Amino acid sequence: MNKVALVWSNLFRRKVRTFLTLFSVLVAFLLFALLRTIVSSFEGGVELVxxxxxxxxxxxxxxxxxxxxxxxxxxxxxGVSGIAQQSWFGGSYQDPINFFPKFPVQPRQYFDMYSELIIDPAQLDEFERNRIGAVVPVTMAEQYEWEIGDRIPIEGDIYIKADGNKLWEFELVGVYEAPDGTFLSSAFLFQYDYINEAISEPLKSTVSWFTVRVENPDEAAEVASRIDAKFENSRNPTRSATEAEFTRQFASQLGDIGLMMNAILSAVFFTILLLTGNTMSQAFRERIPELAVLKTFGFSDLTVSVLVLAESILLCSLGGALGIGLAVLISDAIAPQVEALLGTFVLSPAIIGSGMLLAVLLGVVVGLVPAIGAKRLQIVDALRE
Known part of the structure; x- marks a missing residue:
């Protein structure tokens, strides 16, 4: 019998047990791929600021x-050469599940600050002129099938009009191109003055943060210290940091993302190690007489042990491949929603490769003890089992 076919048939001799174990491994690698992609998205956002x-x-x-x-x-x-204001608007479009960041801004000021954004000059002029004008990334316009001139209703939850009305209506006057991997690629932008004129205290004439351009990037830390010192004894002290540090601080308010993800994955894989190890040990004990027969037919000790180890590697690799494959499908499906918060959300080849390598290593660790037992198996003693 072909050795590969022998390994395959042995693996599925107890179909229910094998499929349950396979499902457990699948879930573990599904979590691995998705959680590592989340961490990668956070890190990528920091690198692209x-x-x-x-x-x-x-x-x-x-x-x-x-x-x-x-x-x-x-x-x-x-040391400051430019500034732009931004505010976190919140709100929802049609359904809360349609999440994307919404920022009231000063049009010219914002696009001067983020020079990497590409917008038609005529559309920027119209954005600056039109009180209810809004501009969005090209990808967002395609996703929601918006066209220039469309009216877009947003229901506010933080910014509410002075008369109590929560509904804000914007007219799409332009689209812009933005680099992938940052919040810039998913921001819905509209006129700050339109919002500020319609609201009342305590949010009137306030912003969420300022973005400052420094003359010399090497002196960014010194400029940040000067800004904070200026407002240290005011009613509204500030905390200034580079964009990269600000992104890390924002993530840290949610917790240490990397630490949390690694803790979850460690717990999951420790459980899977025990579960799969128990499955392979049980399968080995059940087949002791059969392994002895194989040795009687001329299979060497090494060949028998390799067959047992290959069975373990096949089980873990198959589960890992299915889990990572499912993660690819899920990441593609949820990417538009997740990218609105994290930037680019793509399951990279590096994550896929490391996942498959981890699956093989898991198979080796799980199958090593049964494989050693199979190698040391004595024919006479085994046939008495």
Whole structure:
């Protein structure tokens, strides 16, 4: 009999047990692929931010607003060459599941700050002129099938009009291209003045944070310190950091993403190691007489042990491949929603490769003890079992 066919038939001799174990391995590698992709997305967002930009946010909590009057004072700080304001609008489009970041901004100011964004000059002029104008990334317009001139209703939850009305209506006046991998690739932008004129205290004339361009990126830390020192004794102290550090701080308010993901994966794989190891040990004990017969037919000790080890590797590799394959399908399906928060959400070849390598290593670890037992098996003793 072909050795591969022999391994395959032995693996599925107890179909229910094998399929349950296979399903467990599948789930483990599905989690591995998705969680590692989430961590990679966070890290990728940090790598793609501007090196010459600082984020000036509230010192104690990102939900505290900063007064708009801070802008001119920040501009007066030595080493600052430009500034743009941004606010987290919240809100939802049609259904809360349709999540994407929404920022009220000063149009010209924003696109001057983020020079990597590409927009038609005529559309930028219209965005600046039209009080209810909005611009979105090309990919977002395609996703929601929006066209220039469409009216887009957004229901507010943070910013509510002074008369209590939560509904805001915007007119799409342009689209822009943005680099993948950052929040810039998924931001719905509209006029800050439109919002500020319609709301009341305490959010009136406030922003969530400022983005500051520094003259010399090598002096970014010094400029950040000067800005914070300026507001240290005010009612609205600030915390300034490079965009990369700001992204890390934002993620850290959710917790240490990498640590949490690794803790989850460690627990999952430890459980799978025990479960799969028990399955292979049980299968080995059941087949002791059969393995003795194989040796009687002339199979060497090494060949028998390799067959047992190959069975374990096949089980884990098959489960790993199915789990990672399912993760690819799921990541493609949820990418539009997740990318609105994390930037690019793609299951990379590196994650797929490391996952399959981990599956093979898991198979080796799980099958090593049964394989050694098969190699040491004595024919006479085994046939008495």
């Amino acid at each position: 501007g090196v010459d930009r600082l984020n000036v946010s509230p010192k104690y909590s990102i939900i505290d607003p900063l007064p708009l009057s801070h802008m001119n004072e920040i501009l007066s700080v030595e």
